Amino acid sequence: MDCPDSPSPEDHAMIEAVGLSKRYGPKTAVHDLSFTVRPGAVTGFLGPNGAGKSTTMRMLVGLDTPSSGHATLNGRRYADHAAPLHEVGAMLEARAVHTGRSAFNHLLALAATHGIPRRRVEEVVDLVGLRQVARKRAGGFSLGMGQRLGIASALLGDPATLILDEPVNGLDPEGILWIRNLLKSLAAEGRTVLVSSHLMSEMALTAEHLIVIGRGRLIADTSVEEFTRQASSGKVHVRTPDAERLGKLLRDLPGVEVAAEQGTEVLEVSGADGERIGRLAAEHGLVLFELTPQQASLEEAFMELTRDAVEYEATVTTTAPAQEVAA
Numbered sequence: 001m002d003c004p005d006s007p008s009p010e011d012h013a014m015i016e017a018v019g020l021s022k023r024y025g026p027k028t029a030v031h032d033l034s035f036t037v038r039p040g041a042v043t044g045f046l047g048p049n050g051a052g053k054s055t056t057m058r059m060l061v062g063l064d065t066p067s068s069g070h071a072t073l074n075g076r077r078y079a080d081h082a083a084p085l086h087e088v089g090a091m092l093e094a095r096a097v098h099t100g101r102s103a104f105n106h107l108l109a110l111a112a113t114h115g116i117p118r119r120r121v122e123e124v125v126d127l128v129g130l131r132q133v134a135r136k137r138a139g140g141f142s143l144g145m146g147q148r149l150g151i152a153s154a155l156l157g158d159p160a161t162l163i164l165d166e167p168v169n170g171l172d173p174e175g176i177l178w179i180r181n182l183l184k185s186l187a188a189e190g191r192t193v194l195v196s197s198h199l200m201s202e203m204a205l206t207a208e209h210l211i212v213i214g215r216g217r218l219i220a221d222t223s224v225e226e227f228t229r230q231a232s233s234g235k236v237h238v239r240t241p242d243a244e245r246l247g248k249l250l251r252d253l254p255g256v257e258v259a260a261e262q263g264t265e266v267l268e269v270s271g272a273d274g275e276r277i278g279r280l281a282a283e284h285g286l287v288l289f290e291l292t293p294q295q296a297s298l299e300e301a302f303m304e305l306t307r308d309a310v311e312y313e314a315t316v317t318t319t320a321p322a323q324e325v326a327a
């Protein structure tokens, strides 16, 4: 499929995947994946290990060739950008910097490929907090320092779009907080930020939008809020000194289920929302101490969705070898 020659204004700072697929021999790592990542928000790219996140990101920046489909960044394929560092900053394999060069010289060499001035190198070194170690050999960096160097490389060209694969890996709590704030501020400046992770709890704090994949397929493309809401249990936690009576009244309603532990004040109700339960209690003069809808955590929502994806794969991919289904 061909891409347009010149990007339209709407294409600015957008990542677009259209029917992306990648097969490695008999293994389909990514299957017919389409999504759009828009500017102004951090988009989390989520999926369990082996879901195809890294493969997709590599295809976005032209490091892997899709078996079918295509991807554009700001309206063009990565390779068609004359000065890609100014368009897209990518950190895909932070440990790829096995260099005897210092961090500073590594960045300087990269900058030279795009005519980026030395003062920008100084800027990004400070931005990622590597000033103290910038003259040290980058090959000897810890994982966390390597991540910071990877992020510095990605930011060097002041790009409108950022693609970061598991940037939080190896960072200590202070580093995690730092990257969370950095990504949010980059998005707030109107950039497009796509960041992969398998840490749901971290993404809940960092991203506004989510693209979730499982076994190479899209399972959700939604806001964090909507994602959590959709997967929430719909249960209501009720505490009342009249648990027995309220439990009986609720069980008499069609579609309502009540779980209660004998002799406690607590009921877990599904099939009726808080308003309905509260009104029913009021109509019968029953006292309520607590009436709390149970929100699923992002972690639970993610497990729920990706488990379904695995089951789906297991039932329809009849030709898949057993170990792939179980993986």
Ligand SMILES: Nc1ncnc2c1ncn2[C@@H]1O[C@H](COP(=O)(O)OP(=O)(O)OP(=O)(O)O)[C@@H](O)[C@H]1O
Pocket: 024, 027, 028, 029, 047, 048, 049, 050, 051, 052, 053, 054, 055, 056, 198
């Ligand atoms: N070069 C390759 N050759 C063969 N199979 C590959 C290759 N690269 C990836 N795969 C397979 O494709 C699938 C997707 O891998 P990928 O690394 O993209 O997943 P991921 O979501 O990034 O996982 P993780 O969170 O573990 O990094 C995996 O089953 C992986 O083993």
